[in-house]
Amino acid sequence: MIGKFCALVVDDYRDVSCILARILRAQGWQATVVHGGHGALLAFAAGRYQRVFCDVCLGDGWDGIQVARKLREAEPGVKVVFMTGSPDCADRARASGLGPVLSKPFAVEDIEDLLCD
Secondary structure, three states: OOOOOOOEOOOOOOOHHHHHHHHHOOOEEEEEEEEEEEHHHHHHHHHHOOEEEEOOOOOOOOOOHHHHOOOOOOOOOOOOEEEEOOOHHHHHHHOOOOOOOOOOOOHHHHHHHHHHH
């Protein structure tokens, strides 16, 4: 990947992933969008990402927490942000201790705050 700040967006809902990618690009980040766990692993292996925004409940048989664990195995320092609209999924993501949880629907300010650290 060319550029200083790159994010990987993983969400099975294309509308959500496209909106998030636009927000990231408006903040000066490059954004790669994939729509499932397998795609996330492939994209991550091919690029260098400072942030991964990953839906907790992916619709392709993958779980966002599983994806985050695999990504951390490959790159222990990668910052993962979970996304979900489900309180149960949010609780599971928080319990994993792998990263903060962004509730859907989210606002631009929520994303900006997560890009600062």
